[in-house]
Amino acid sequence: MIRILLIEDEEPIRRVLARILSEEDAQYKITEAVDGKKGFDLLKKESFDLVLCDIKMSKMDGIEVLQKAKNSKINTPFIMLTGHGNVDTAVEAMKLGAYDFISKPPDLNRLLTSVRHALENKYLRSENKKLKSKVAQKFKIIGLSKPIIEMKEMISKVATTDARILITGENGTGKELVAHQLHRQSNRNSENFVEVNCAAIPSELIESELFGHIKGAFTSAVKDRSGKFEVANKGTLFLDEIADMSLAAQAKVLRALQEQKIQRVGNEKDITVDVRVIAATNKDLKNEIAEGRFREDLYHRLAVIIIHVPSLANRKQDIPILTEYFVNIISKEQGIENKNFSKEALVKLNKYEWTGNVRELRNVIERLMILGDNPVSEDNIIQFASK
Numbered sequence: 001m002i003r004i005l006l007i008e009d010e011e012p013i014r015r016v017l018a019r020i021l022s023e024e025d026a027q028y029k030i031t032e033a034v035d036g037k038k039g040f041d042l043l044k045k046e047s048f049d050l051v052l053c054d055i056k057m058s059k060m061d062g063i064e065v066l067q068k069a070k071n072s073k074i075n076t077p078f079i080m081l082t083g084h085g086n087v088d089t090a091v092e093a094m095k096l097g098a099y100d101f102i103s104k105p106p107d108l109n110r111l112l113t114s115v116r117h118a119l120e121n122k123y124l125r126s127e128n129k130k131l132k133s134k135v136a137q138k139f140k141i142i143g144l145s146k147p148i149i150e151m152k153e154m155i156s157k158v159a160t161t162d163a164r165i166l167i168t169g170e171n172g173t174g175k176e177l178v179a180h181q182l183h184r185q186s187n188r189n190s191e192n193f194v195e196v197n198c199a200a201i202p203s204e205l206i207e208s209e210l211f212g213h214i215k216g217a218f219t220s221a222v223k224d225r226s227g228k229f230e231v232a233n234k235g236t237l238f239l240d241e242i243a244d245m246s247l248a249a250q251a252k253v254l255r256a257l258q259e260q261k262i263q264r265v266g267n268e269k270d271i272t273v274d275v276r277v278i279a280a281t282n283k284d285l286k287n288e289i290a291e292g293r294f295r296e297d298l299y300h301r302l303a304v305i306i307i308h309v310p311s312l313a314n315r316k317q318d319i320p321i322l323t324e325y326f327v328n329i330i331s332k333e334q335g336i337e338n339k340n341f342s343k344e345a346l347v348k349l350n351k352y353e354w355t356g357n358v359r360e361l362r363n364v365i366e367r368l369m370i371l372g373d374n375p376v377s378e379d380n381i382i383q384f385a386s387k
Contacts, residue, residue: 002027002119003046007039007053007065008081013104017052017111024112036060040068043076050118054081055089055101063089066096077118081106139180142325143318147310151178158305159185164257166242166302167280169309172359175280176240178307182278183236191235194228199241206249208265211256217266229262232275242279242302243288247295253277254298277302312354312361319350322358326365339369344378352385 004021008014011034018030031048033039037059043051051069055062066078080101082090090101099118102111141152158165159182167175176195183193201209208217212227228237239245245253256262257277261270279302288294312319323341331338341349354360364385372380 001029002050003029003031003048004115005031005033005039005042005048005051005053005076007033007036007051007057007062009035009054009057013054013081017106020108020112021115024115036062036065040065043069043074044072048076049122050115051076051078052081052115053078054104055093056083063093063096066093066098070097077122079111079114079118139177139184141174141177141181142322143315144321145310145315145318147315148318151307151309152181154305154307155181156185158182158307160187162276164276164302164304165278166285166299166304166306167278167309168285168306169280169282170311170357171282172357173309173311174358175282175309176238178309179236179238179240179278179280183238186236186276188235188276192232193236193238194232195238195240196228197240199244203246203249206245207252210249211252211262211264213265214267217264221266224264227262227264229256229273229275230271233273234275236276236278239277239279241281243281243283243285243294247293250295250298254295254301257298257301312357316350319361320346322361323349323365326362327369330366330369334366334369336369337374339372340375341368342375342377345376345381348378348381349385 002025006014006018006021008017014032014034018032021028021030031042031046033042036053036057039051039053040060042048043065053062053065060068062080066080069076069078077099078093078097080090080093080098081104082093082101083104090098093101099121100114102114141148143149155178165182167178169175179195180193183189196209198206208221208225208227210227210229212225212230213221215221215223239253252262256273256275260274261272263270285294285299285303289296289299323346327338327341330336349361349364356363367384368376368380371384
């Protein structure tokens with residue numbers, strides 16, 4: 001059922017609109033309010049999917065109803081109804097956040113189209129909010145140990161700046177989670193977050209991947225293509241496994257960071273970009289520099305702020321919390337029974353070295369969820385955790 005609140009003080013218009021909407025879709029349930037005050041009182045008490053609101057009314061006009069709704073954090077979309085002489089007022093309503101305005105007497109096709117679009121827009125915003133919530137949950141940093149708390153505090157301090165950040169840490173510690181949190185807490189969070197795994201792209205293709213190319217630049221370049229720097233414009237570019245990038249590509253990345261300009265492969269035309277670059281590596285870059293595999297000048301450009309992600313060996317007090325978190329996540333993902341872990345099992349988990357860090361722990365928890373008993377026992381840990 002789709003609930004629509006119709007606020008209109010002219011009874012003939014109100015009755016006609018209510019009938020038209022009801023006939024348009026059987027799912028539309030129309031609630032009528034005879035003036036702005038009664039309409040706003042209903043909005044505070046009940047939940048609606050859409051509001052059709054007249055602007056010129058006694059007691060409380062439509063602009064005031066809209067303003068009070070926004071001040072009360074009521075996010076229901078408004079379509080304003082206005083007489084021909086009130087176009088300026090209608091424009092004011094749009095500035096206040098109204099979805100649309102319709103002149104009276106309304107063109108019925110125009111009205112019904114606006115209603116459908118407003119409801120679709122509300123649905124899309126709702127789905128987008130759910131999706132963002134899922135993404136936020138996926139990239140949540142779990143833990144209450146001192147190293148994790150200190151790391152989260154560092155993220156909060158630097159996220160809102162445009163400082164370039166180098167994230168270090170062993171494989172499986174969650175460096176990508178830190179990158180996502182930096183973007184999510186930044187002023188660029190409404191723009192793209194673009195991730196590039198430098199280790200997964202062949203060295204001969206990395207420049208095209210980062211900077212794009214023009215048609216004919218090389219054999220397989222059949223059309224112009226934007227690179228990751230362009231796609232991430234105004235947003236965040238995450239260069240994971242930066243130490244695996246070729247020296248030639250490093251030189252071009254250095255130029256992009258210095259000048260905020262790039263060139264597509266096969267083209268000498270500069271393209272200006274505004275990108276915040278976050279890099280990550282599991283290698284010792286100072287050692288890579290000494291061995292001639294990484295540019296020192298690029299290191300200093302990237303490592304304005306260094307955030308180190310602690311290994312699981314240095315935050316073992318987080319293992320019970322991580323275990324509970326993974327149990328809940330895996331239970332939902334796999335559609336399987338939510339299992340408890342005995343105290344002995346948790347003690348046993350705590351004794352492992354976890355060379356694969358949090359990623360390895362998650363894999364073990366998933367294996368135990370599928371193959372272990374309920375509650376998961378110490379014997380289950382011995383049987384399944386080492387495989």
